[in-house]
Amino acid sequence: MVEFRWHGRGGQGAVTSVELLALAAIGEGKYAQGFPSFGPERRGAPVAAFNRVDSERIRIRSGVYRPDVVVVLDEGLIGLVNLTEGLKEDGVLIVNTSKKAADVMKILNYSGAIATVDATSIAWKELGVPITNTTMLGAVVKVTNIVGLSAMDDPVEHRFGKIASKNIAAMKQAFKEVKIK
């Protein structure tokens, strides 16, 4: 089982990300959960959302405490939220940032695996808004190989309708640009 924790701010679509990733995995015949951090969310405040993906039926219903993958949608959360809390030693941190990976690692005092992509720039260019949730899905798929990139198409199209193609383009761009260190 692979467990994900997504960090974002209320309104940035972390919950949508976990829903789309869960649906993509389910679409591939896998089992998956996607859920928000339970409770009220405030626009702009730090939020978290979670995924579990497995080849077998998932029974666990508690929170995710030892994620294999941590995804950061908002660069401003670096140093603000304990992003690496509970991250497994062989886990990976995937960050939306314009900074170099080494600089992020230094701020976080983190020495594990990291992948970085400037998803905000991609989102501005492809979507015209700095909302990075779908863009970051491209990076997550590339780094984790949890689903095939094309598995994202159906859920994204279903969710976004007319603007799905822009989101898919942003996703593909992040898939291409993400740097794994």
Added chain:
Amino acid sequence: MGERKGMEIALAAAEAAALCRPDVVAAYPITPNTHVPEHLANIVSEGKLDAEYICVESEHSALSACMGASGAGARVFTATSSQGLLYMAEIMSIASSMRLPVVMALGNRALSGPLNIWNDHSDIMSQRDTGWISLFASHGQEVIDMIIQAFRIAEDADVLLPINVNLDGFQLTHVVEVMDFPSQSEVDAFLPAYKPFASLHPDHPCSMGTLGLPEIYSEATKAREVAIVNSRKTILKVWAEWEKAFGRRYEPVESYKMEGAQEAIMTMGSMGETAEIAIDALREKGIPVGLLKLKLWRPFPYEDVRKAAKGLKSLLVLDRAVSFGGPGGPVASEVRSSLYGETDRPAITNYIFGLGGRDVAVEDFIKMFEKMRSGDKKRSKDQYEFYGVRGE
């Protein structure tokens, strides 16, 4: 044929209700169950379901509208949580007394105060004795299945009682997961049209919900008790038919790894899923322990509990609600009552846990089990204790 689909469970609950073709839906949104009425409103407005969706101004009105419609012979559905259920409290008993088969999806949430929107079972326990049948789902598939089953059970001519399907708030309502959705034709075949025993119609006048003088109140109350006790037969019959039609088995008390078990844990609701993983870990260590999952809360399955507990040395009953100043958790009280007359009965330990959204991990179940086993002498006389509460 059904379809394997990923969806948020609250939305799936709405889809399941829609598959049952209710004539009237009346509900008022409340966290964490908001998506159930919201999605049903969408389904109706998109023309996918030919139903009256009544936008009521409160839960009191939601249940009242459902009862009025049910009295006129309509198939009805509502959904609520916590304080919303409390707002319905005035009418809960009237629905069962009038023998109206209202179906409710109850997204379990703690009662205020302190104000809390998260999950435990205090809402349904506050309405325990209102004469409703209560089912408890432990995952998304059971939510879909139980909502469809609920209409069959409630509307059966031998039952005619309201029913609530309990799904843990957030832990179930807010999780996207994969479920099998029966097709419309499969549901149509399983669930015939509702044939009311009596209905309000100008051509055939009748009265419902009349005054019950002391000369009749006891008889009316006993009749309702007999009805809910007898509903067990229909519930088992409907579950047997469900298994035949859909291949998924339902039992009042579901067993997990109970073969050769000397000790067992009992849960109700979604925590049973996480507890299974703890049982796996304990079994791997060679400990003969099993899990009992209570699916039917009312009518309480006394005989199934007695059967399941036979041969056990100890039973750890876990409750997610408190009976203040009473005997501990409501589930444990019923289990103790079930077993009191047995000569061969397990020692019962009752922990109250997971209140107001307190998360419970696999390790917590192992810790609770070990705590029970350690046989803390100081506490052994206690009826119950709280698990995982700070400041002890």
